[in-house]
Amino acid sequence: MTSDKSIVVFDELAIGDRFRVFWGFIWRGLLITIASALVAFIIGAILGFVFGLVAHFLGWPPDSIKRGGGILGGIAGAVVGFSMIWQYIRWLFRAKWSGYQLRLVRQGA
Numbered sequence: 001m002t003s004d005k006s007i008v009v010f011d012e013l014a015i016g017d018r019f020r021v022f023w024g025f026i027w028r029g030l031l032i033t034i035a036s037a038l039v040a041f042i043i044g045a046i047l048g049f050v051f052g053l054v055a056h057f058l059g060w061p062p063d064s065i066k067r068g069g070g071i072l073g074g075i076a077g078a079v080v081g082f083s084m085i086w087q088y089i090r091w092l093f094r095a096k097w098s099g100y101q102l103r104l105v106r107q108g109a
Helices: 015-057 062-094
Strands: none
Touching: 015 062
16 A cells, blocks of 8 residues: 555455445446447437438449448447547546545656
8 A cells, every 4th residue: 555545445345335346347437338229229220321321312332332331330339338438437427336436646656
């Protein structure tokens, strides 16, 4: 343990507090996973529909529409995934568990 009494290592927590921290990570992770899937589905459906409609009216062949939709869907999925992970990390740093809060400590400080 360091000289700063406010810094606590996970292994030094009481069993109950460890479980609360563990559970806080788990339920938030599950919720972010479900939200990410729902948001990706909704955005993917909207973008896919609009892209398919526009490509069809431009006379693109069906194979090109499928390929373009797949590429667009992959990009949209990556953007949604990264943004949801970002929100998850922000959420964890703002959360409080039994009077504790996750903080970063610069090495050597």
